[in-house]
Amino acid sequence: MSAGLSDKEIIDKVLAGDQQAYAELVTRYQHYVFTLALRFTNNREDAEELSQDIFVKTYRALADFKGASKFSTWLYTIVNTTCISFLRKKRIKTKSFEEEGSIEIADTIHGDTNASLAEQKSKITMVNNAIRLLGADDATIITLFYKSEQSLEEIAQILHIEVNAVKVRLYRARTRLKEKMQTFFAEDVRNLY
Amino acid sequence: MQTEKKVEERLWEYMDGLATEQEKNIIEKLIATDIAWKEKYNDLLELQQLIHSTDLEEPSMRFTKNVMDEIAKVHIAPATKSYLNKNIIRGIAAVFIGMLVFIFFYAFVQIDWQAGSSTAVPVKLKNFDYNSIFSSISINALIMINIILGLFLLDRYLATKKKNYKAQAR
Numbered sequence A: 001m002s003a004g005l006s007d008k009e010i011i012d013k014v015l016a017g018d019q020q021a022y023a024e025l026v027t028r029y030q031h032y033v034f035t036l037a038l039r040f041t042n043n044r045e046d047a048e049e050l051s052q053d054i055f056v057k058t059y060r061a062l063a064d065f066k067g068a069s070k071f072s073t074w075l076y077t078i079v080n081t082t083c084i085s086f087l088r089k090k091r092i093k094t095k096s097f098e099e100e101g102s103i104e105i106a107d108t109i110h111g112d113t114n115a116s117l118a119e120q121k122s123k124i125t126m127v128n129n130a131i132r133l134l135g136a137d138d139a140t141i142i143t144l145f146y147k148s149e150q151s152l153e154e155i156a157q158i159l160h161i162e163v164n165a166v167k168v169r170l171y172r173a174r175t176r177l178k179e180k181m182q183t184f185f186a187e188d189v190r191n192l193y
Numbered sequence B: 001m002q003t004e005k006k007v008e009e010r011l012w013e014y015m016d017g018l019a020t021e022q023e024k025n026i027i028e029k030l031i032a033t034d035i036a037w038k039e040k041y042n043d044l045l046e047l048q049q050l051i052h053s054t055d056l057e058e059p060s061m062r063f064t065k066n067v068m069d070e071i072a073k074v075h076i077a078p079a080t081k082s083y084l085n086k087n088i089i090r091g092i093a094a095v096f097i098g099m100l101v102f103i104f105f106y107a108f109v110q111i112d113w114q115a116g117s118s119t120a121v122p123v124k125l126k127n128f129d130y131n132s133i134f135s136s137i138s139i140n141a142l143i144m145i146n147i148i149l150g151l152f153l154l155d156r157y158l159a160t161k162k163k164n165y166k167a168q169a170r
Helices: A005-014 A019-041 A043-058 A072-088 A102-120 A124-135 A138-145 A152-157 A163-184 A186-192 B006-016 B021-033 B035-053 B064-073 B086-110 B137-169
Strands: none
Touching: A005 A072, A019 A043, A019 A072, A019 A138, A019 B064, A043 A072, A043 B064, A072 A138, A072 A152, A124 A138, A124 A163, A124 B035, A138 A152, A138 A163, A138 B035, A152 A163, A163 B006, A163 B035, A186 B064, B006 B021, B006 B035, B021 B035
C-alpha cells in the first residue's frame, strides 16, 4: 500500500516497476486535476477525458520528474499545457461569461443556487457558482492559489509567467469574482455581508 | 484619501502574507482604528474563507480505474537526460566555437597593421562585383528560402509576444 508515502516515494516505487502504486497518486490528485480541467473546458465530459490524458501523460513522463519542485507543481504544469493545447485544437471559446450567452448560463446557475441555498443555505455554493462564471484564466489562478495550495512562485512556474504578473492576475481574478457575485447573486451577497 | 482599489490591493497583499513587516504594522493599525478599513478587511476575509471552503469538483467514480486501465497499455518513457547525449551537444558546440575562432583568427591576420590611422575603407565598394556572388540560381533560391523562414520566425515570435502581452493585460 502507498497511502502513507510521500509523492516522491510513490514515484520511486512506480519507477522501480510497481505500476499499481500510481493509483495512489491518481486518487490523491484527481479532484485537483479534474477541477482545473473543468475550469478550462466548462464541460464535465471533456474535463474527465482531459484529466485521464493528463494522468497518462504524467505517468509516461514520470522518469523526467527530478523532485526539483513539488510533484503537484509539476503535475499542474502538465495540466496547464495539456488544457491549453486541447482548447487550441477544439477552438473552444474560453471568454468570460460576460460575453454573448452569459445571462442565460448565469440564470441557470442562479436558479440552481437559489434552490441549493433554499435547501442548504450555503454561501459556499454561491462562491463556487461565481467561480464557474469566471473566465478560464481567472478561475484557474484562484483554484491554484486557494485550493491547490501553490505559492505565487509555483503558480508563475505553472503558468510560465512572472511572479508579478501572477500577483496582478490574482488580484484581478478576485475583483472579478466579487463583481460576478454582486452582479448575478446580488441578493445572496447582501445576505453574505 | 486612498481609492477603494488601492485599499483592497493593500489588504489582499496583507492577507496573502506578502506585505513587508512595516506595511503589515501600518495595515494592522489601520484595521484597528479606521472603520472603513475594518469593514473592508472583514468583507475580504469572509470572501477569502469562502473561497477556501469551496469544494473541488468530483470526477466519476471509475476515474482512477479508467486511468489505471489506460496506463496498463503504456510504458514510462526513458528520462530525457538518458537519450540526450551530452557529448554530442558538446561536440556540436565545439564545432561552432571552432568555426567562430577560425573566422576571427583569419580576419585578424588579414588586417594590415601598417595601414596607418586612415579611416578609409581599403576596398572600393563601388567596384565590388556583386553579380559574381548572386549569379547562381541555387544561391538565390537559398537566400529566398532563408528570407521566408526568417519572416515566418519573426511572425511566430511577434504572435507569441502579442499573446503574452494580452494574457498579462487580462
